[in-house]
Amino acid sequence: MYPSPFTYHRPASVEAAVALLAEFGDDAAPYAGGTELLLAMKMGFAQYDHLIDLKRLPTLRTIANEGEFLSIGALATHAEIAADPTVRDLLPPLAALCGEVANPRVRSSGTIGGNLCFAEPRADPPALLAGLDATLILRSTSGERAVPAASFITGALETVRAADELLVRIDILLSERRVRYERIVFGHRTVAGAVAALGAPGQPERIWVGGVATCPAPLPLTQSLLDAEPGAADARLHDAVTQDIAALDIADDEEASADYRRHLAATVALRAIAGCREELQR
Amino acid sequence: MTASLDLTFTLNGDAKTARVAPNTLLIDFLREACQLRGTKRSCDMQICGACTVLVDDRPVSSCTTLAADIDGAVVTTIEGLGGPDGLDPVQQAFLDHNALQCGFCTPGFILSVKALLHANPAPSHEEIVEHLNGNLCRCTGYHKIIDAVESLVRP
Amino acid sequence: MPPDVPTTGNERLDKVTGRAVFASDITVPGMAHGRILRSPLPHAKIVKMDCTAALALEGVVAILSGEDLADLAQPYWGLYFNDRPVIAHEKVRYVGEPVALVVAETPAVAQAALDRIDIDYTPLPFIDNAGDAIAPDAPRLHGNLEAIADFYFKGQARPVSGTNIYQLYAISTGDTAAAEAEAARVFEHTYTFPGIAHYAMEPHCVTAAFEGDRLTVWSGAQSPTAVQKVLSRVFGLAYANVQVIVPHIGGGFGGKASVKIDPLVAAASWKAGRPVRVALTQEEAMLTCRRLGASITLTTAVDANGIILSKRAAILLDGGAYADTGPAVTVKAANRVIGPYAIKNLEIESRAAYTNTVPGSAFRSIGGPQAVWATESQMDEIAAALEIDPVDFRHRNLLPRGGKVLDSLRPLDADISEMMGHAGQAITSMGDRPAAGVAVAATDPGVLPLGGALVRLLADGSVLVMANSADIGQGVRDVLRNVAAKTLNQDPAAIRVAGPDTATTPFDWGTGASRSTVIIGLAVEDAAQDAREQLLALAASALEIPLDGVQLVPGGVATGSETIPFDRLFHTAFGIDSGEIVGRAMVTPSRKGSDFATSPLFWETAVGACDIALDEDTGALAVTRFAGVADIGHAINPAGAEGQEEGAAIQGLGHALYEHLAFIDGQPVNATPIGYRIPAAGDVPHAARTVLIENADGPGPMGAKGMGEGGLLPVAPAIANALARRYGIRLRDLPMTPEKIWRALRERDSDVP
Ligand SMILES: Cc1cc2nc3c(=O)[nH]c(=O)nc-3n(C[C@H](O)[C@H](O)[C@H](O)COP(=O)(O)OP(=O)(O)OC[C@H]3O[C@@H](n4cnc5c(N)ncnc54)[C@H](O)[C@@H]3O)c2cc1C
Ligand code: FES
């Protein structure tokens, strides 16, 4: 399989990259790790006349502790995030996830930004980042805007990103919450993932699931239950999670039927909550 | 901004330049332009790792990487391992432990192990298995491959 | 390649250094590249095909399509029926069938041209499973075809006229009705088994070059002489003008046995007037062939003491769009469903039917995994119902060494009971609990004793072994090297085993059915013996000493007082220090000293035992300990033998837990490397052990038996039996996915009265 011909651009700065995006719009694709993009192009699912190589823009891959935020450049690869001392220290579940998604080759090329912008329904980081109240910073020639991770992805392979926007970084609010991400992987794909971010006084409790519906989804009843009663009994939690998940639009596919997927989603959500609670008790 | 692209890179220790079309995949560049056929194409989808090569010591799937990406980089293929003193220790371990049968997956596995040991010279058993989980082999059943890597870490 | 790495002619060294040349590494001067346009429909008439726009694309050389078939000597080919057109002709019979092949200067151009071929189909009613295929009013894939006899395997298929059934095979002994009437209990269960992709890591790749009436083909072919034979028919060429060369093969498992894309690629070269290379993608390989799916109903009668009185089996195999070697699979499934048990009354009917899906074909132990899955699952189900320990239940019914599975077959040459003991011990040596699940198997490899070899001793003392056995990773060349070294008393390092080339090496039937070690091993042994005798005679006459005064030593001959290197011997004998000794041999069914009259030549036996762990929340299963036992007679290449067994067991694990080439409405839904899961390193049992039994009682060199297939067989039923025993659920449909396990657990826990 071969990608069809395109013009290759290697902008020297983020400004130049954004300018190219403004110039070519839909005909151009930012090229980050290429792990999804090249595959889609090889398979003929996508075709672009212009590829804008972001790999050589070091400012896009910085990871920094900004005090209130952990800021991760969109071009940081899974491997870089997994190995980064700051992430490992401040947000171990993100480092751990990035250290186990896909395989070592995809981790060494694939970027967090590419993962988010591709918006593959089975991806793990979108749910985790939504549960962490992360903010995505998008940039175009007209400036920057901030989009909550919770509303960035709108459907399978669909985001609110405009064709002329570049995702430049992800700002993750640092808090006292305990965070747990649990996932179930069969073969090459995640079949259900869930994050629980719990237990910081004054901050809302967050439970999100991913990998089951077309985009990540919060579990509102469960969140309110935990907000109201942090120590809610297991049976009530189970009911709330089940109800929340029953409300999600989950379809049968050749990998798993919908009821099984719902069960798995509930399982990982409950496991994530249990994990957090255990940590809180320590 | 070009229809063809000039690359400067180091391949298996030698400085090189080349001109490629931007849509050239690294695997085709290595196999055809460089005539290095030890890099194998199997799944063509980043699943199997048969096409693994090292770019600046990182493992990449050359089947889904642009040749453009090696500009300025150091590339190692299976042909670049070993030297006047014989085989690379990873190659030797694969031989000693019978970690190959048909051998089609072998170059990719060996480079993948090189990358692992470069990033983590003393991986635990679990880390070894997790890392190898990204390469597929239909012949060996993996036990002997895992043993080969273990022998390098815990002789 | 690094020039400083020593070259030894050692394939394993070549493989770790990347120097080994695989089928997909072949390039030929002037070569063009082919890409295949495939049918999107399971069954349809091709009503229009317009290649004008594709041909107009710069770099396109030629396009082969069904219209070209009229010019071929024999446009349809096959092993049991000439049912398969070289390329779809007027009609397509499965999604993925080649309908056009574009030849272009580069693969990218060939791929781009595919979109420009304008093609119209009229859909026809289709069937995508064997059950539907045998319904009375089922649409038919083929007209009534004439069976060809003794073409590849011995015998011929028995199709049921007017139906999709291309093979019907029956076994009947004793009186099952009477046995069932007097039985204490009669058990009936149905087990199903899906189509499975071979998933060799190297997808099929063939390069073909026509020059006038000479055709050269480089192919990753397990059976080069079968490829030669079919190509000679298709193109009307003499065998001598069809040369098939087999480079290293990146895995086969049967998926590269008999004949696959070779006629198609050769026809493209013939059309284009250029050498043409076609390298399939892994997705395309999955659309080229697969293991036959099966549904097997077993009706087994037992007496009050747990002795099996009779067994009936109804086997229905999903053959796909073309028969390929499916008729042989049908026969073997019937023989293999019996198991190594003493059962006097048998009634087995095995059928295979055409369906509009990927053609079924040979796959490591043909018909075996399907049959053993059913039989060994039911053994445990019966044992559980009778409240007998499953190992004990097997002991009560096992054939002893020398017992007969069927009167027409060779007596069993292994002690299964002893093997079960080894398996049990191996499991407890790896952990506390005894095995949770056990399964056994005895299969009759379809080994055709026909194959030759040359052993050429060259003047410098190096030895060239020439045999058509393809190295598909089973280490056959190491085996042959060891055999020649031993017979000639030479250092193995002095021996080079050439790769298969039909123009230079003697006929061999092919690599498959666990046969190479036995048949080609014997051929090499005989040829080496022939060379040895010639050498000793030459030495005796040249040195003027009695024959019993010389013997072979590494590098030369010894006369007691003196060692004469080969070059000096040749110098003395021939006047110059050149020349060679050519030892030759052809193993045939009437080979002296061998009993090749009864089939099988040996039994391939296997016992598997395991323990498992289950995540009851999700249904995810892990095999924690696995032990495999095989009776292989003698391990000529012990490391290779162990590796074969381990690899087979992990393929069995894939069959058991993950693999299923699925079709919905005739469309393959997971025939991609992303959708189709084979085992990876993280899936293998945490602890595993392989026990090889060696009694030197096989028909091969040094008492070896063939091996390499058996290890796959017990895995799925052993796991299913473990699930039943440890978790109280019985799965009868493979693969045992987490979802199926989860559903079974839910059913177990629901309070159904
Ligand atoms: C075999 C395999 C297994 C995988 N397993 C997992 C898994 O277990 N869990 C999981 O979460 N993911 C998994 N993935 C997905 C993986 O995480 C993504 O492929 C990777 O992160 C994508 O990043 P990339 O840099 O390669 O993106 P690219 O392929 O370069 O880009 C993807 C898309 O995003 C656009 N884009 C990229 N960066 C930007 C940017 N900064 N601004 C705007 N647009 C941008 C591109 O134009 C393109 O459309 C798997 C992938 C593979 C191939
Ligand atoms: S061929 Fe590149 S990962 Fe499989």
Ligand code: FES
């Ligand atoms: S040795 Fe054949 S695929 Fe690994």
